[in-house]
Amino acid sequence: MPSRASREEIPVDAFLASYPPPLVEIAERVRAIVRQALPDAIERVRPGWGLIGYDLPVGRRTVYVAFIWLETRDFHVHIGFEHGVLLDDPRDVLEGAGVTRQVRWLTFRPGDRPDEAAIAELLGEAERQALLPGAVRRAALRERSEAAGA
Numbered sequence: 001m002p003s004r005a006s007r008e009e010i011p012v013d014a015f016l017a018s019y020p021p022p023l024v025e026i027a028e029r030v031r032a033i034v035r036q037a038l039p040d041a042i043e044r045v046r047p048g049w050g051l052i053g054y055d056l057p058v059g060r061r062t063v064y065v066a067f068i069w070l071e072t073r074d075f076h077v078h079i080g081f082e083h084g085v086l087l088d089d090p091r092d093v094l095e096g097a098g099v100t101r102q103v104r105w106l107t108f109r110p111g112d113r114p115d116e117a118a119i120a121e122l123l124g125e126a127e128r129q130a131l132l133p134g135a136v137r138r139a140a141l142r143e144r145s146e147a148a149g150a
Contacts, residue, residue, distance in 0.1 A: 011045075015045045050069070065130045087125040087129065
């Protein structure tokens, strides 16, 4: 059984304090976009994954939709979308095709200016997917996976 300490929430600010300031600056810009685009999203640190995750309340449950992941090894920040393969991406900006079956992301390095409109559009798409019944989303994921394997 996990210890009580391992179940306690880690404040996002405390989590970010362990990263270099240039990465924190990017993460804070992206967090602001997420808060504006998804005001009902629940933000929490996922220590096991080493990222900030976002869940949307859907009825009496929540659906994991997005994350912010700071990578010190390659010195960049991702905003990722749990069901990114299902998102409409008219700007063709999502990364991860051929790498994962489901997740897609955007990557920012120090000096980059995250495109707020593009991120907000993708977050809106992520919310739309989250509101679909789970069976519909799973069927769409299976269909995409099978099409990619064909």
